[in-house]
Amino acid sequence: MSVAALRRAAKESVAGLPREFWWLWTSTLVNRLGAFVLTFLALYLTAQRDFSASYAGLVASLIGCGGVIASMLGGVLADRFGRRPTLLGAQLATSATVAVLAFVRDPVWIAVTGFALGLASNASRPAVQAMMADIVRPADRVRAFSLNYWAINLGFAVSSVYAGFLVAQSYTVGFLVEAGMTFACACVVFVKVKESRPERTAPVAGAAPSAPVTMGTVLRDRRFMLMVGLSFLVAVVFTQSSVGLPIVMGENGLTSADVGIVASVNGAIIVALQIPLTRFIERRDPGRLLTFSSLLIGYGFALTAFAGSLATYALTVAVWTLGEMVNAPTQSGLVARLAPAEGRGRYQGVYTTSWSAAALVAPLAGGWVLDSAGAGWLWAGCAVLGTVAAAGYWLLMRGLPGRRPAAPAPVSVAASADGATTDTVSRVA
Incomplete structure (x- = not known):
């Protein structure tokens, strides 16, 4: 592809999205530019504070447990009280919690603060995703989620460069820098991002009022819950990038620097290719995309069984990264499509x-398989899970009306009380 074609693809990928989206995108980028504490937390607890590896694992589990609770709680708050207050509250709480973590020394309070950090840092995600679905028209949602995913990885790639040097000088300063960046993110939301929650529409005269959407409504939605289960399988495989992969590379004699280099391949590919790839995937059949991406992720990790050198490990990362780049925005767009506006x-x-549940299960499962059966069985298991997920997505999407996303066209929008726009597309179930 020529440089001119790449420029044209990039321009088309960012054109036509509402201004509110770009402020939300900016807040995501600012947030991720400062999000690095969790990356270095285990090293901080063991090397800086002289706690055991078991204690560091306990804190990580408590953060994951907080994330599981926050994911559902944040979604309820976003629907009940609004996306903006939920997002603001979560970001302010995250900023405060990270700042506290810089100064607490007692192991009990570190654990409590870690759990609180898991709650605060994950409560904003459903609000961000729901807000994007509110303000972006259906035909552009996959593109919007893809651009947001690109911002997350760009911010992480940049923060990874300077964070290692920063915490090498002072973990306390590093934690405070993240707290400050998260607070700056909250300021962007407070000043520029408006509430987008759709107002509940009045029932047509003579028609029975529709039942409110509750958590029970979500859990009884069989098609959606099947998609959540398939997402969990993909997430369990993907989480081996930070669990099984580093352990196996270390056992094969590679250093921590080598692990870092291989991990950087993931971020570099996403930053370089996510925007051009967006134009390719946004008009494709989501069923085929999710099926194909699940196979790429599963068998990309399975290829690790044949890796031995730095270059071959990097090649396997490139394979499953391509699957990740297709899967993440497509799946987010499908969630927005299946969910009623309210x-x-x-x-x-x-x-x-x-994903939060996978962060709890995958480390335990991966470690158990490595200890009891060996790396070969772990990578074979990744192939099996990827295959099951692919088959599940194929069956899930077979009965979904209008599988291919609509082409861009003017859509009916209704202005909310605060000036934000919300689509009036009905739920597909």
Whole structure:
């Protein structure tokens, strides 16, 4: 592809999205530019504070447990009280919690603060996803989620460069920098981002009022819950990038610097290719995209069984990264499509729970398989889970009306009380 074609693809990828989206995108980028504490927390607890590896694992589990609770709680709050107050509250709480973590020394209070950090940092995700679905028209949602995903990875890639040097000088300063960046993110939301929650429409004269969307409504939605289960399988495989992969590389004689280099391949590919790839995937059949991406992720990790050198490990990362780049925005767009407008927060919250739960299960499962059966069985298991997920997505999407996303066209929008726009597309179930 020529440089001119790449420029044209990039321009088309960012054109036509509402201004409110770009302020939300900016807040995501600012947030991720400062989000690095969790990356170094285990090293901080063991090397700086002389706690055991078991204690560091306990704190990580408590953070994950907080994330599972926050995913569902954040979705309920976003629907009940609004996306903006939920997002603001979560970001302010995250900023305060990270700042406290810089100064607490007692192991009990570190654990409590870690749990609170898991709650605060994950409560904003359903609100962000629901807000994007509110303000972006259906035909552009996959593109919007893809751009937001790109911002997350760009911010992480940049923060990873300077964070290592920063915490090498002072973990306290590093924690305070993250707290300050998260507070700046909250300021962007407070000043520029408006509430987008759709107002509940009045029933047509003579028609029975529709039942409110509750968490029970979400959990009884069989099609959606099947999608959440499939997302969990993909997430369990993907989480091995931070669990099984580093352990196996270390056992094969590679250093921590080598692990870092291989991990950087993931971020570099996403930053370089996510925007051009967006134009390719946004008009494709989501069923085929999710099926294909699940196979890429599963078998990309399975290829690790044949890796031995730095280059071959990097090649396997490139394979499953391509699957990740297709899967993440497509799946987020599908969640927005399946959710009724007044229940988007709850639906996004339950979907986010699949990743939070995988963060709890995958380290335990991966470690157990490595200890009891060996690396070969771990990578074979990744292939099996990827295959099951692919088959599940194929069956899930077979009965979904209008599988191919609509082409861009003017859509009917209704202005909310605060000036934000919300689509009036009905739920597909």
